[in-house]
Amino acid sequence: MTYNASFTTANSPKKTNYVLWIARLFVGLLFIFSGLIKANDPMGFGYKLEEYFHVFHLSFLGDFSAWIAIFLCALEIILGALLIIGVAGRTVAWGLLLLILFFTFLTFFSAFFKVVTSCGCFGDAIPLTPWQSFAKDIVLLIFIIYIFIHRSSIQPLISSSFTRNLLTLFIVIASFGIGIFTLYYLPFIDFLPYKVGNNLPALMKIPEGAEPDVYEHIYEMKHKKTNETKQVNDKVYMSEKLWEDEDWEIIGEPKSTLVKKGFELKIPDLILSDSEGNNKTDEIIQNPYYNFIVVSTDLGKMSPIDLKQLDQINTTIRDIAVDFNIRAILATASSSDEVSYLNDQMDLVLETFYADKVPLKSMVRSNPGVLLLLNGTVVKKWSSTNFPSKEELIENYLSNEE
Numbered sequence: 001m002t003y004n005a006s007f008t009t010a011n012s013p014k015k016t017n018y019v020l021w022i023a024r025l026f027v028g029l030l031f032i033f034s035g036l037i038k039a040n041d042p043m044g045f046g047y048k049l050e051e052y053f054h055v056f057h058l059s060f061l062g063d064f065s066a067w068i069a070i071f072l073c074a075l076e077i078i079l080g081a082l083l084i085i086g087v088a089g090r091t092v093a094w095g096l097l098l099l100i101l102f103f104t105f106l107t108f109f110s111a112f113f114k115v116v117t118s119c120g121c122f123g124d125a126i127p128l129t130p131w132q133s134f135a136k137d138i139v140l141l142i143f144i145i146y147i148f149i150h151r152s153s154i155q156p157l158i159s160s161s162f163t164r165n166l167l168t169l170f171i172v173i174a175s176f177g178i179g180i181f182t183l184y185y186l187p188f189i190d191f192l193p194y195k196v197g198n199n200l201p202a203l204m205k206i207p208e209g210a211e212p213d214v215y216e217h218i219y220e221m222k223h224k225k226t227n228e229t230k231q232v233n234d235k236v237y238m239s240e241k242l243w244e245d246e247d248w249e250i251i252g253e254p255k256s257t258l259v260k261k262g263f264e265l266k267i268p269d270l271i272l273s274d275s276e277g278n279n280k281t282d283e284i285i286q287n288p289y290y291n292f293i294v295v296s297t298d299l300g301k302m303s304p305i306d307l308k309q310l311d312q313i314n315t316t317i318r319d320i321a322v323d324f325n326i327r328a329i330l331a332t333a334s335s336s337d338e339v340s341y342l343n344d345q346m347d348l349v350l351e352t353f354y355a356d357k358v359p360l361k362s363m364v365r366s367n368p369g370v371l372l373l374l375n376g377t378v379v380k381k382w383s384s385t386n387f388p389s390k391e392e393l394i395e396n397y398l399s400n401e402e
Contacts, residue, residue, distance in 0.1 A: 089154030
């Protein structure tokens, strides 16, 4: 009887750990989602990484930020997917733990020291404040610690080792492939204000009746005779007419605190200026005809391939301008000397205007990249890689011009 009991216990199926399964699904799906959102826009995530590189004095990594972004996005997707299907459970648990500890440190550092305003955890799709990101990472850390403790209990969903290896290979290739594709051909989904269909002038104006930000101003006041100090807000200061009381004086500058967030412009910072510093923004973006805006945040950082593609863009636009009423400009944050050198090399047909890097980075995730506008509305966007031929542009867009 004793032998039979032992035999039954040894061969009885293991009890399913439902908490572990919930943790695997939650963490796995969140990592996949986070990785895919950022892999949709690796250049945007790369810009965020550049901020961290600057904070930690690692600016030399800036030139590789997009590729580092692709690697991190792929790593998130791979770890999340392998966790769910149960492949390499111990290794995946270690990878998740190390990655979440790294992310938790970054988000806490950003929140506490206020060095990076948004962590970019979910790209531009779901903007999070540093403290929100830190809270999210704490929740993930709790789940991942539980997974790590029970890592030996992670079993594969697929019994065939050949099928598991084939699926793992597909996950790895797809995870890197998505980021590489969107780096060269622009994001699948554009979450930025310059996306196709948006009217730029409308996004740069505050609608009638929109409420502005509401601030509270705190005054530090000191009594001239008793040296007593006190703090009063602007409402008390005005209602009690403290400025009329000669015994009290304001010390330093008032401190302003945002009480209520008002209407926020989608495009608050786009200013296109000519070589003499004249603001030409409205003239350009309100052009009633087709308007090609070639964007380059930094002409000096373009590779020989990028320069060749820019030359092809310039040549195509020059050929189109012979038969169609279009305007074409180069919007850049580069110096006038760099523009002059480029013009000598390519005989640019593009009018040059200057802008800050921040809005240019949002306009198109490519250096160079192209926007096609009509009446201020974004009709189409291209990276330098997939800018169409003259014939395609005429057939698909310019032939419809009224």
